[in-house]
Amino acid sequence: MGELAGAVPNDHFWLGFLVGSLVGGMVGAILATLVAHRQALTALLVASGGPRRDGPNPGNGGDRLRADLEERIARLNEAIDDIRRELARPGSPSEP
Numbered sequence: 001m002g003e004l005a006g007a008v009p010n011d012h013f014w015l016g017f018l019v020g021s022l023v024g025g026m027v028g029a030i031l032a033t034l035v036a037h038r039q040a041l042t043a044l045l046v047a048s049g050g051p052r053r054d055g056p057n058p059g060n061g062g063d064r065l066r067a068d069l070e071e072r073i074a075r076l077n078e079a080i081d082d083i084r085r086e087l088a089r090p091g092s093p094s095e096p
Contacts, residue, residue: 049068
């Protein structure tokens with residue numbers, strides 16, 4: 001039988017198959033990396049006590065986090081003030 005007019009040679013099929021495999025593999029690798037990164041960040045937030053999306057009140061997580069941060073800042077300021085007072089006392093060690 002003769003060759004059909006307008007038929008695509010087999011070389012183009014394999015070239016398309018190869019290019020499609022490479023492009024699909026790269027897209028899959030990028031998506032897998034993004035999903036893994038997002039899961040790692042979520043796990044880190046949960047482990048550090050940060051806001052969780054599956055909690056009973058997810059909108060209130062930012063307020064709780066802000067309150068915790070303000071409390072820590074207040075404790076640090078108190079510690080800094082105590083150290084300043086101690087260094088200001090007569091007979092305290094001075095800087096070299």
